[in-house]
Amino acid sequence: MTLLEIERKFSWKPANFRTLMSNRGCPRFMSAPIVQSKSFRDIYYDSNNKLSSNGLWVRKRLHYGPYASTSTTNAGVWEAKQAMPGSSFTHSTYEETQDTNRILQMISKYIPRCLGREDHFGLKELCQFETFRRSFLADHKFTVVLDETDFGHSTGEVELLAEDAERAHADIDAFLNRYEWFFDCSKPKGKLTAYFEKYPPSK
Template sequence: MNVFRLQTHRRIVLSAVDMEVQEGGGSSSAGTKGEGGDVAGGGEGASGPRDHNNKPSGVIEVERKFSFSEGSEEKLRKAGAVCKEESSFHDVYFDTEEFVLTLADHWLRKREGRWELKCPPASRDRASLVEQYVELQHEADILKQLAAILNVRAGSVDELVRRASCEPFCNFQTDRKTYTLEGGFKIDLDQTDFGFRVGEIELICQKQDDVPEALRKIDALAEKLGFVSKTKIPGKMSAFLKTFREKHYDALVKGGLLTPIT
């Protein structure tokens, strides 16, 4: 079951998040976005441990989202892509009551019992349809980044979450097919338990200087495969918030738990 915790004193923050999601979950100059922003990132390069996809902690993920259909996998196979893995995982996202992390474009989640933090790199192109994030999985890196945002210090992420009063605000299950393609490309096709489907073309960069070339390569592949959209495709979190609002918006406003958007 998806969970979205609401309390009366969250009204203003929820309205800001909902308005951003309604606009497509893309970038904004204020940094209050579905999954985008411009706050200095962190990490210790590529020296940290790796996740289940064998990806080092602290690297820069450069990815372009796309909407996929029944014919998308056939296009991938014809281009030479190989399905390397099919997996399912459960994400639980955490934040303070004021959504301090979300509004700073920091995404703290527990994926299958392991803490992960996605945050922006030191700089990125706001106009690009390709997203860029630093993904941290090493506990020391996550603690350092969270301490700077929440002004709380602790010896473990579990302790910091308790001390900062961070609590789950949504959770969902994702079924994923992962394809790889020559040139270092990874293409994920995700289907969530709330009915949202999204694909991602991803390249991993070890340093910021490599990002522009990665952006060019991803755009070229998206064009070749026909996975191009003129607008930014929302991420799963943006879609979850939008789905929740559409299903429960009137009842929440009537109950005084959500400020109407005008």
């Protein structure tokens, strides 16, 4: 079976990060988080919302140095995420790929005769923004991602790679409930939603 990326989104407050790092929350994680950091710029593409309305997100990710936000970027890596049946905003199941041939197949499902990657698959730029990301492995199993954008939004995800989406979602829910002193799952808001609330698209 294909490994799927299972995610649940949450909100978090940067002011609580010190408590997280010192592992002084109640209850504590099994071990103190070992955090990795990086910065990148995402450029999202679409065509009259034909992709996003079908749960497909296509972007080019340009990586920076480990902590710098003004370093010279590389040429970027194309990525696509296709929401699977039954997926929701808070409990997400995706097929995710960086294979440009597979990305072309995904796009062609909704936009026949789309162009190649050299022509941005014939898509138009939707938006772009920079993210400073911290991530760590919690309780030897769960990847925790903490993002802060250059337009002032903080959000996070807990991720698992699994074949059984239903079981993985149940495991993530139990994990988040255990450490609810840090993870706020009441009203998570994704980066794209927050971006367009701040910068509404021109009509």
